[in-house]
Amino acid sequence: MSDIGYVRTEMLPEQEPPVSEVGAIGWVRHNLFSNWFNSLLTVLSLYFIFKVLAGLVPWVISPTWDSGSLAECREILHALGREGHYAGACWGVIHERWIQLIFGFYPEHLYWRPIAAFVLLGVALAPVLFSDKVPSKLLIFSALYPFIFPWLLWGGTIWAPVAALLGFVLGWAAFNAVSKAMSTLLGFIAGALVALIWWLVLSSYFVGAMDSIAAIGIEPVESRKFGGFMLSITIGVVAIACSLPLGIVLALGRQSDLLIVKYICVGFIEFIRGVPLITLLFVASTLLNLFLPPGTNFDIILRVLIMVTLFAAAYMAEVIRGGLAALPRGQYEGADSLGLNYWQSQRLIIMPQALKISIPGIVSTFIGVFKDTTLVSIIGLLDPLGLSNAIRADANWNGIVWELYGFIALLFFAFCFGMSRYSMYLERKLHTGHR
Amino acid sequence: MSQLSVEREIDRSKMQVSDEVAIEINNMNKWYGAFHVLRDINLTVNRGERIVIAGPSGSGKSTLIRCINALEEHQQGKIVVDGTELSNDLKNIDKIRSEVGMVFQHFNLFPHLSILENCTLAPIWVRKTPRKEAEERAMHFLEKVKIPEQADKYPGQLSGGQQQRVAIARSLCMMPRIMLFDEPTSALDPEMIKEVLDTMIELAEEGMTMLCVTHEMGFARQVANRVIFMDAGQIVEQNEPEEFFNNPKSERTKLFLSQILGH
Ligand SMILES: Nc1ncnc2c1ncn2[C@@H]1O[C@H](COP(=O)(O)OP(=O)(O)OP(=O)(O)O)[C@@H](O)[C@H]1O
Ligand SMILES: [Mg+2]
Numbered sequence: 001m002s003d004i005g006y007v008r009t010e011m012l013p014e015q016e017p018p019v020s021e022v023g024a025i026g027w028v029r030h031n032l033f034s035n036w037f038n039s040l041l042t043v044l045s046l047y048f049i050f051k052v053l054a055g056l057v058p059w060v061i062s063p064t065w066d067s068g069s070l071a072e073c074r075e076i077l078h079a080l081g082r083e084g085h086y087a088g089a090c091w092g093v094i095h096e097r098w099i100q101l102i103f104g105f106y107p108e109h110l111y112w113r114p115i116a117a118f119v120l121l122g123v124a125l126a127p128v129l130f131s132d133k134v135p136s137k138l139l140i141f142s143a144l145y146p147f148i149f150p151w152l153l154w155g156g157t158i159w160a161p162v163a164a165l166l167g168f169v170l171g172w173a174a175f176n177a178v179s180k181a182m183s184t185l186l187g188f189i190a191g192a193l194v195a196l197i198w199w200l201v202l203s204s205y206f207v208g209a210m211d212s213i214a215a216i217g218i219e220p221v222e223s224r225k226f227g228g229f230m231l232s233i234t235i236g237v238v239a240i241a242c243s244l245p246l247g248i249v250l251a252l253g254r255q256s257d258l259l260i261v262k263y264i265c266v267g268f269i270e271f272i273r274g275v276p277l278i279t280l281l282f283v284a285s286t287l288l289n290l291f292l293p294p295g296t297n298f299d300i301i302l303r304v305l306i307m308v309t310l311f312a313a314a315y316m317a318e319v320i321r322g323g324l325a326a327l328p329r330g331q332y333e334g335a336d337s338l339g340l341n342y343w344q345s346q347r348l349i350i351m352p353q354a355l356k357i358s359i360p361g362i363v364s365t366f367i368g369v370f371k372d373t374t375l376v377s378i379i380g381l382l383d384p385l386g387l388s389n390a391i392r393a394d395a396n397w398n399g400i401v402w403e404l405y406g407f408i409a410l411l412f413f414a415f416c417f418g419m420s421r422y423s424m425y426l427e428r429k430l431h432t433g434h435r
Numbered sequence: 436m437s438q439l440s441v442e443r444e445i446d447r448s449k450m451q452v453s454d455e456v457a458i459e460i461n462n463m464n465k466w467y468g469a470f471h472v473l474r475d476i477n478l479t480v481n482r483g484e485r486i487v488i489a490g491p492s493g494s495g496k497s498t499l500i501r502c503i504n505a506l507e508e509h510q511q512g513k514i515v516v517d518g519t520e521l522s523n524d525l526k527n528i529d530k531i532r533s534e535v536g537m538v539f540q541h542f543n544l545f546p547h548l549s550i551l552e553n554c555t556l557a558p559i560w561v562r563k564t565p566r567k568e569a570e571e572r573a574m575h576f577l578e579k580v581k582i583p584e585q586a587d588k589y590p591g592q593l594s595g596g597q598q599q600r601v602a603i604a605r606s607l608c609m610m611p612r613i614m615l616f617d618e619p620t621s622a623l624d625p626e627m628i629k630e631v632l633d634t635m636i637e638l639a640e641e642g643m644t645m646l647c648v649t650h651e652m653g654f655a656r657q658v659a660n661r662v663i664f665m666d667a668g669q670i671v672e673q674n675e676p677e678e679f680f681n682n683p684k685s686e687r688t689k690l691f692l693s694q695i696l697g698h
Contacts, residue, residue: 330542331543336532339529339530339533344560348556432589432590
C-alpha cells in the first residue's frame with residue numbers, strides 16, 4: 001500500500017501580503033511599471049502631460065484680471081517682461097463681460113428672475129432625479145414648474161401660464177371621461193382635441209377677460225434680449241424635458257400594431273434624423289415665416305425650441321427603441337399573463353426597464369442636444385458663441401479668442417460632466433442584479 | 436429522466452374533479468404563417484382536474500397552453516375559459532388572463548421590482564386591491580412557497596428554484612381559478628426541481644385546476660388525473676396516468692415513452 005492518504009492537522013493562519021503588493025508602492029508597480037513597455041508608456045505620458053502643463057499654466061496665470069482692453073493686457077505683460085504671442089491670457093474680457101456671457105442682454109434689474117427660474121429648476125428636478133432622498137410631495141411642484149419657468153423668464157400676465165395649465169386640466173378631464181365611456185385611444189384623441197381647441201381658440205379670450213378683472217403680472221422681457229448661457233440652458237432644458245416623453249411616444253408608436261400610427265412615427269423619425277439640425281434651424285428662422293399668415297408674431301425662441309425638441313425627440317426615440325429591443329419577450333408575456341393591459345404593462349414593466357437600459361444613450365443625447373444649442377448662433381441668436389463674436393467686434397477686445405472660448409467651454413463642460421456623472425449614479429442606483 | 440422526486444404520501448381528499456367545466460376547446464386550429472401548428476384540438480377540462488401534457492419537442496404543447504390565455508391567437512375554433520369565450524375583445528382577454536395564472540420555463544419575473552413588488556403589482560393594478568391587503572396576501576403566498584424571507588430581494592439575487600417559486604406565488608396572488616405551467620422545471624438543476632414540484636403538488640392537493648407541460652413523469656404519475664400526449668400539433672393519446680404509462684396504445688406514445696423513460 002502506498003501512502004497517499006493525507007489529513008491536515010493544523011490550519012494555516014492568514015498572513016500579511018508582501019509590501020510590494022499593497023499600498024502606494026504596490027499600486028504604482030501594478031498600474032504604471034508592470035513591465036518595460038508599460039514603464040516606457042508611463043514615462044512618455046508623464047513627459048507629454050508635463051509639456052502641456054508647462055505651456056498652459058504660465059499662460060493661465062496672468063495678472064490681467066483688471067485690464068480694460070487687449071492693448072492694456074499687452075502692456076501689463078510687457079511690463080512683466082513676458083513677450084510673444086502666447087505671453088499670457090487676457091482675463092480682463094471675462095471680468096468685464098462674464099455677466100453678459102451668462103445673461104445676454106436681459107435687463108439688469110431683472111437678473112433675479114432667470115436666477116430664480118434656475119434655482120427653482122433645481123427644486124423641481126430634485127424629486128425627479130433623487131427620488132429616494134427627496135419627499136415625493138415635491139413632485140406637485142415639479143408638475144407646475146413648466147408653467148412657472150416661461151413666466152419667470154418672459155414675464156407678462158400670470159393668466160397666460162394659468163390658461164396653459166387649464167388646457168392640460170381640461171384635456172385630462174376629457175380623456176378621463178371618454179376613455180371610461182369608450183376606449184383609451186378615443187380618450188386620447190378627445191383629450192388632445194379639447195386641449196388644442198382651448199389653447200388655440202378659447203384661451204386668449206380667457207386671458208383677456210381675466211386680465212381685465214385682475215391684472216396680475218410682472219414686467220415682460222422680449223425674446224431678443226435673451227442671450228448668453230441663460231439662452232443655452234433654456235433651450236437645452238426645454239428640449240431635454242420635452243424630447244424624453246415625445247421620444248417615448250415615438251418609440252412606442254414605431255412598435256405599434258396600428259399601421260398608420262407606426263408609419264407616421266417611422267416617417268417622422270427618419271425624416272428628422274436625415275436632416276441636419278442647422279437646416280431645421282434655418283427653417284425655423286426664415287422659411288416658417290413664409291407659411292405663417294402675415295403679421296403673426298411667432299416668437300423666434302419658441303420656434304427654435306420646437307425645432308430642437310423635435311430633433312432631439314427623433315434621436316431619443318431611436319435610443320429608447322434600442323432599449324425596448326433589448327428586453328426579452330418574456331417580460332411582455334409575464335406582464336400579459338397577469339392581465340395588465342397595454343398601458344399598464346408599458347408603464348410598469350416595459351418602460352422602466354427599457355429606459356434603464358437606455359440611460360447611457362439617453363444622457364448622450366441630452367449632452368449632444370445641450371451642446372448643439374450653440375448652433376443657434378448661426379441664425380443670429382446670441383448664445384455664448386454668438387456673444388463671443390459680438391464681444392470681439394468691440395474695438396477693445398478685437399483679437400481675443402482663447403479666453404472667451406475657454407470660459408464658454410468650461411461652462412459647458414461643467415454641465416455636461418454633471419449630467420454624465422448623474423447618469424452613472426443613476427445606473428448604479430437602479431442596478432438590481434442581473435436577471 | 437429524473438425519477439419520482441417526491442416520496443411523501445399525497446392527500447387526494449381534496450383533489451376531487453367536479454362536473455363543472457373550466458376550459459373547453461372545440462375544433463381549434465392555429466397556424467404560424469403557413470405552418471399548421473395546432474390541428475383540430477378538442478379538449479375539455481373540468482374544475483379540479485390536473486392535466487399533464489407531454490410530447491416531443493416542437494409538437495405544439497407550449498402553443499396550446501399559450502392559446503388558453505391568449506398569449507397566442509388561434510385562427511379557427513372556439514376556446515371557452517371559465518365561461519368566457521376568447522375573442523378579439525381586449526376586455527375579455529384581460530379578464531381571462533387575470534383569472535388564469537401562468538408559470539413560464541424562464542420564470543419571467545420582473546427584474547426591476549423586488550420579490551414583494553412582483554407579487555403585489557398585478558393585484559394592485561388589475562384587481563385594484565388596496566396595497567396593504569395585496570402585501571399581506573403576497574406574504575401569505577410567499578410563505579406558502581417557503582421563501583417569505585426573500586421578499587425584499589430582487590429576482591437577480593435568487594436561485595433558479597427560488598425564482599420559479601416566486602413566479603408561482605406571483606400568479607397565485609391574482610387568485611386564479613386555473614393555473615398553466617409551461618415546463619416549469621426544465622431550466623432548473625435537479626435539486627431545485629424538487630422544491631418547485633413540491634410547491635406544485637401542494638397546489639394540486641388544494642384542488643387547483645392545473646395544466647402542466649412537463650417532462651417530469653414522476654409528477655405526472657403522482658398528481659395528474661389525465662395525461663395528454665401530443666405530436667405534430669395533434670392530441671395523439673390521452674388517458675389516466677396508470678394506463679398511459681403502463682399500457683400506451685399508440686406507436687408514437689410507446690416510442691416517446693421508451694425514449695423518455697427507457698434507461
Ligand atoms: N412564433 C413562432 N413562429 C413560427 N413558428 C413557431 C413560433 N413558435 C413556435 N413555432 C413552431 O411551432 C411548433 C410548436 O412549437 P411549441 O413551442 O409549441 O413546441 P413545444 O411542444 O412546446 O416544444 P418544446 O418541448 O421544445 O418546448 C414548433 O415547430 C415551432 O418551431
Ligand atoms: Mg415549449
